[in-house]
Amino acid sequence: MTIPPPIAMLAELTHRCPLACAYCSNPLELLVAKTELGTDIWTRVFREAAALGILQVHLSGGEPASRRDLEQLTAAASEAGLYTNLITSGIGLTRARLEALMAAGLDHVQLSLQGTTAKVADFIGGYKGGFDRKMAVAADIDALGIPLTLNAVMHRTNIADLPATFDMALTLNARRIEVACVQFQGWALKNRSALQPTRDQVETAKRVVAEATERLRGRLVIDFVPPDYYADYPKACMGGWGSTGLNVAPDGRVLPCHAAETIPHLTFPNVLDTGLAEIWNDSQAFNAFRGTAWLPDACRSCSRVTRDFGGCRCQAMALAGDPFAMDPVCKHSPHRAKVDALLAEDAPDGWTYRRMAAARP
Amino acid sequence: MTDDRVFFLPRGIRMRWDSVRQTQVLLGPERALMLDEIGHAVMAEVDGAASVAVIASRLAKKFEAPAEVILPDVAEFLDGLLAKRLLEVRS
Numbered sequence: 495m496t497i498p499p500p501i502a503m504l505a506e507l508t509h510r511c512p513l514a515c516a517y518c519s520n521p522l523e524l525l526v527a528k529t530e531l532g533t534d535i536w537t538r539v540f541r542e543a544a545a546l547g548i549l550q551v552h553l554s555g556g557e558p559a560s561r562r563d564l565e566q567l568t569a570a571a572s573e574a575g576l577y578t579n580l581i582t583s584g585i586g587l588t589r590a591r592l593e594a595l596m597a598a599g600l601d602h603v604q605l606s607l608q609g610t611t612a613k614v615a616d617f618i619g620g621y622k623g624g625f626d627r628k629m630a631v632a633a634d635i636d637a638l639g640i641p642l643t644l645n646a647v648m649h650r651t652n653i654a655d656l657p658a659t660f661d662m663a664l665t666l667n668a669r670r671i672e673v674a675c676v677q678f679q680g681w682a683l684k685n686r687s688a689l690q691p692t693r694d695q696v697e698t699a700k701r702v703v704a705e706a707t708e709r710l711r712g713r714l715v716i717d718f719v720p721p722d723y724y725a726d727y728p729k730a731c732m733g734g735w736g737s738t739g740l741n742v743a744p745d746g747r748v749l750p751c752h753a754a755e756t757i758p759h760l761t762f763p764n765v766l767d768t769g770l771a772e773i774w775n776d777s778q779a780f781n782a783f784r785g786t787a788w789l790p791d792a793c794r795s796c797s798r799v800t801r802d803f804g805g806c807r808c809q810a811m812a813l814a815g816d817p818f819a820m821d822p823v824c825k826h827s828p829h830r831a832k833v834d835a836l837l838a839e840d841a842p843d844g845w846t847y848r849r850m851a852a853a854r855p
Numbered sequence: 856m857t858d859d860r861v862f863f864l865p866r867g868i869r870m871r872w873d874s875v876r877q878t879q880v881l882l883g884p885e886r887a888l889m890l891d892e893i894g895h896a897v898m899a900e901v902d903g904a905a906s907v908a909v910i911a912s913r914l915a916k917k918f919e920a921p922a923e924v925i926l927p928d929v930a931e932f933l934d935g936l937l938a939k940r941l942l943e944v945r946s
């Protein structure tokens with residue numbers, strides 16, 4: 495059986511980031527700068543990606559602007575023929591760098607939005623002055639006419655500001671906004687109970703999104719990711735394991751999704767010694783959960799299986815302790831009670847900011 | 856019925872040949888739309904100058920079909936892309 499080629503690649507250029515969002519989906523074990531792939535390796539990976547059939551690359555992190563060669567990397571991706579999207583907090587970008595990125599062929603910017611006021615945003619990002627810097631960068635992006643998507647991760651602390659979030663998208667001339675309720679992976683999982691919105695908050699958010707979608711049709715595209723803990727059925731992770739995309743970690747390991755490291759059964763190939771096509775087609779990690787044959791019977795005989803493929807493998811690992819289990823969010827899961835118990839937990843007052851561990855000697 | 860709207864590809868949206876899948880694709884933020892032959896024939900006429908009516912009449916000639924039959928289909932296809940902001944319009 496031939497495996498259809500991937501469409502998108504998430505290139506995690508670095509784990510370095512001036513911000514410290516408690517909702518960050520990066521792994522707890524952040525990689526330090528000296529483990530990062532060099533410009534030449536990324537350039538080769540972009541060419542391999544295009545040859546494999548990848549159409550879009552998301553230049554991400556951490557904060558990709560923390561890499562001084564971001565302009566060169568963008569040019570390399572663009573020259574390989576890839577559609578280039580920069581996923582950034584804006585910190586570290588200047589007008590001059592934006593102009594250089596444009597000249598390098600950057601197609602689109604996706605700017606994260608921690609909150610709609612300096613007070614809230616800087617508290618969430620754990621970085622004082624970050625909001626003002628971001629607004630200055632957003633103004634430059636607009637002035638240069640670079641197509642912009644805002645990405646707002648919503649959680650207990652900022653979900654009530656959703657209407658202001660849409661207003662901000664219009665003010666900044668964004669064409670698109672992604673409103674994603676926090677997904678519990680990496681640091682977000684560590685901070686789950688502090689971030690988990692309440693059921694009422696989620697219901698209100700859904701109404702606000704539906705109303706805004708109607709009102710702003712043709713002006714602003716709204717993509718909404720509801721939180722799955724309150725749902726009856728899970729979401730398909732990445733459109734099905736090993737079916738549409740792949741992630742390259744800062745050190746060159748290739749993952750089927752950005753939380754895949756939490757599954758101990760998997761070994762991840764590295765672009766340093768294996769070609770991307772071989773990784774995609776032949777590696778154990780990518781083949782582990784392809785198709786549906788490995789799923790429990792209850793899923794294989796379920797009519798939703800072609801839509802959700804039994805849900806998220808990392809969530810099955812995290813909550814059921816078994817990556818082959820049905821996603822515990824599903825109402826048919828024997829572990830659903832665990833999800834409900836988590837929802838019933840009280841929210842603590844604080845959270846742990848995402849920071850690199852102090853350098854080991 | 857006529858349709859004088861002029862569609863164009865805004866910055867950030869590109870159409871290109873995908874040599875791996877042997878098809879034309881329309882690329883935008885978080886979107887990759889594989890175009891079929893008809894979709895591509897329409898998109899190939901979207902040049903920021905021709906109106907929907909003009910595009911429909913050109914395609915009518917090309918496919919030897921009546922323009923009034925083609926026009927609503929062309930408009931619907933373009934409106935779909937407009938709603939996704941993969942196209943913009945100036946009137």
Ligand code: SF4
Nearest residue numbers: 511513514515518556
């Ligand atoms: S979520 Fe926050 S901390 Fe994590 S990479 Fe993005 S900006 Fe940095």
Ligand code: SF4
Nearest residue numbers: 793796798799804824
């Ligand atoms: S039983 Fe399995 S396939 Fe059916 S909805 Fe639940 S997780 Fe999805």
